[in-house]
Amino acid sequence: MSLRCPVRFERLARRFVSATGGNVAVLFAISLLPILGFVGAAIDYSRASKARTAMQAALDSAALMVSRDLSSGAITAGQVTAKAQTYFTSLYTNTEATGITVTASYTAKDSSGSSTVLLRGDGSVGTDFMNLFGFPALGIGSTSTATWGGTRLRVAMALDVTGSMNDDGKLGAMKTAAKSLVDSLRASAQGTEDVYMSVIPFAQMVNVGSSNKGANWLKWDVWEESNGSCSFWWYSTKSSCESAGRTWTATSRNQWTGCVTDRDQPADTTKDLPTNAATRFPAVSYTQNGSDICPQQILPMTSAYSSSNAQTIKNKIDALTANGGTNQPIGMAWAWLSLQTGAPLNTPAKDADFKYTDAIILLSDGLNTMDRWPSYGNGQTQFNGQIDARQKLLCDNIRASATNTSRTVIYTIQVNTDGDPESSILRYCADSGNFFATTTASGISSAFAQIGSSLSKLRIAK
Structure with missing residues (x-):
């Protein structure tokens, strides 16, 4: 008996060491905690991301509203932060993050003529799962800038x-x-x-206005060519009248209604100042069926x-x-x-x-x-x-x-x-x-x- 018992116990020990029937349950139990932690972290991060998106939208709107107030004189530079917080609070509707603080900085007109207001929001979202691992909250923050007047x-x-x-x-x-x-x-x-x-x-x-009839940027050659009368009724243009040795009497410029036609080429396609005959604007009459249609x-x-x-x-x-x-x-x-x-x-x-x-x-x-x-x-x-x-x-x-x-x-x-x-x-x-x-x-x-x-x-x- 004394010799056989040690042998039996030795066999049982070997069978226990080589047994694999319970390993899956053991391994699952060991890995369950980190799996739950990862899933929980994803949920907490998703909530924080949603809160940050809502924060950004509210900051953007608040920045534009503050910029309008500053430019119109409705608020002073010293009131920017308080006003920004008021606007943000009224605009932020997400319930995941509370107690968000907004700070603001205002830069008056710089060398480019631009004024800028910078808003920053900071807050946190309480965690449900990550709290189990020592992370009770996730911090969120964002900024928005409004630039105007430049x-x-x-x-x-x-x-x-x-x-x-x-x-x-x-x-x-x-x-x-x-x-x-x-x-x-x-x-x-x-x-x-x-x-x-x-x-x-x-x-x-186009019509530049008849009140400009004395302007030095007009010229009257086109007007006088066809607006007037010849001493001999046969001729209806200044050039034909004078070529025939007759006298042309131009219509009074007081009858001009303000129309001008294209400038001489190439000035018709440039922004050249009207300083000479080549660049001045030809005054004309613009009629259709006997009616002025300027x-x-x-x-x-x-x-x-x-x-x-x-x-x-x-x-x-x-x-x-x-x-x-x-x-x-x-x-x-x-x-x-x-x-x-x-x-x-x-x-x-x-x-x-x-x-x-x-x-x-x-x-x-x-x-x-x-x-x-x-x-x-x-x-x-x-x-x-x-x-x-x-x-x-x-x-x-x-x-x-x-x-x-x-x-x-x-x-x-x-x-x-x-x-x-x-x-x-x-x-x-x-x-x-x-x-x-x-x-x-x-x-x-x-x-x-x-x-x-x-x-x-x-x-x-x-």
């Missing part, structure tokens, strides 16, 4: 008022959309100089900040009527000129301490049909693309004039309710992504809204 806008609207704009509700839709743009850009202005706008109604010609007078650059000025711009748009043929180059040329200082429109000079964005918006409902040169068009179509060629050169010159600190952004809109082909020249002239084509009058509103959004982003940027 970029001022000069926006020239060249609006087609040719006869076809009377069709399909286009003229009314254009007026509504253009006035909405005035309101939209005015809302982003925080001072008189922030947003200026001009209105350039165009058909075959468009509404140009409105030079006007600040859109005050309600009265904004109404002046909108009143000009409201007064537009439609008649005549299409000459997009003259509309674009005068829009470009309205962005320049000096004669003829005397746009206010720019402040060197600020950045500026110049923009041209050209809307037309048709293809080019006529300009100053009869061989280029007949009111129905242009011959051999010469008008488009002048417009292409004009757009090239606008782009070529850009510098590191000054450029002109071009937006074009084609309102095509007549089944015309897409205007290749309008697409060519527009900067990338800035050509808008619509086949309905209602599409005008959408185009102007997108342009307004694009321009407003230059006023306040997060």
